[in-house]
Amino acid sequence: MNAPITISRLFTDKSELGHTELRNHQQGALQDGEILVEIKSFSLTTNNITYAAFGDAMQYWNFFPTGEKGFGHMPVWGFADVVASNTRGIAVGERFYGYYPIASHLVMRPGRISPRGFFDIADHRLNLVSAYNQYSRCSEDPVYRPEREALQALFRPLFVTAFMLADYLEDNDWFGAEQLLLSSASSKTAYGTAFCLLSEDRVKLTALTSTRNEAFVQGLGCYETTALYDGIEGLDASLATVYVDFAGDAGLRARIHHHFGSSLMHDCVVGAAHNAPHSKPVDMPGPAPKFFFAPDQIAKRNKDWGPDAFNARFNTAQEAFFEQVGSADPAWMTVKTGHGFEAAQAVIATLVKSGGDPAIGHMIELD
Structure with missing residues (x-):
């Protein structure tokens, strides 16, 4: 990527979590070791509001700093495609699942690259919880199915x-x-x-x-x-x-x-x-x-069982859960898909105000 592009980002007012504002900035050429991903879709749940509520106390705001006092960048879980790469082992066109900001694009610095994915080792993320810095290569994820991306992002x-x-x-x-x-x-x-x-x-x-x-x-x-x-x-x-x-x-x-x-x-x-x-x-x-902090128990079980055994146990349980959610009658959840930043703003405002409807799962697609 040589020509600059405009990146759109949705910022959250830390003093009023239901209030969000769209910001644009120009992104220049990638440095060696960086990639640019285009964020395609993500889920919005009360979990994301929790990230915002604990944003300062638990450092959730630190993953995607805004540089603007009083505003944070709410993290979400979803999918992004690589649109430019200056990193060996990460190819343009690959899709990754992970922790993203509500934005059109994100510049990342992959490290610890493996067939399963990579960790973002950008300087500002090095001292943050590593579980949130890990990105899964969809082509190598044993539980990933294109038709159930919504379930993966939501659950x-x-x-x-x-x-x-x-x-x-x-x-x-x-x-x-x-x-x-x-x-x-x-x-x-x-x-x-x-x-x-x-x-x-x-x-x-x-x-x-x-x-x-x-x-x-x-x-x-x-x-x-x-x-x-x-x-x-x-x-x-x-x-x-x-x-x-x-x-x-x-x-x-x-x-x-x-x-x-x-x-x-x-x-x-x-x-x-x-x-x-x-x-x-x-x-x-x-x-x-x-306070229960899942990464602490993950670290314990990685030590107790080993990473491969841990992943096998988790994937087995996750597969069973996805099957249950996908086949339950009556349905446990209906996916509602919105398009664009305005749709995201409306869902966020609703989740902050009322918590939303537990039978509805919100997905946002950015075109």
Whole structure:
């Protein structure tokens, strides 16, 4: 690539996550060792809003810096094609799945190149979590299918967390609990976790959800019982329980801690479906909340099992999950595809405001 091109990027107002603005800049010639990819499609879920909500605390904003105070570049998961390459081992026309900004293009510096893909080793990414710097070559991905790119973009990043969370809970023998209580049970990560635990008969899976999503949650068939948020105080408080928090709601956490008291064995904070960063506990009984970070468990299992065995286990579970999602009757999810940056802006605003409809999966295609 010799002639400069215009790159369009969608920036997020850090003080108002539902507000986004389009920016353009001129990109000059590639340097040796760089590639230019054109971002073709990506998913948008509450997970992306969580990235924004924790953008500073968890360094999510640092992956794709904007250079503009007060604005961040929301990361998404999707697919991009190589349109120019100054790197051996990466060819023009190849498609890669991974972690991208909401933008028309991205300049990357591939390293650790293998048949499976590469890591972006741009200077500003070297000290960031490596799991987000890894890009998979679609032609070598055993689970990739062109016809189910939407499922991969929508579910794989969430299913990585779900698979590792289920493994983490089992690895810790459920922290001595008889029940897992999952908030925001309609979220993809929550029911992905429940799916991974369906074969376990040592622990009871209880869904916490809203009246609006009760029928959806019950229809999934992943949970043994379903409870509404306003019915928490009616749950058996003597049952040893682990709270798996996908909601990030401080008031909900306090109610659960006060209700279960000494029966609460562990409080596992996974995300913030309600778009509020995790708040510190204030004068409540039970264990201090502990944030679950999937890359830590990935690193542990890579050491325990070896990378090849880890990938084999994950791919087997992922394939089974994709098959379930693709064949469920009634359908667990309908994919809704929008086109262009305006469509992305509308979906983001909806997800920030209401969390969206759990039965709808949003894909954005950039033409």
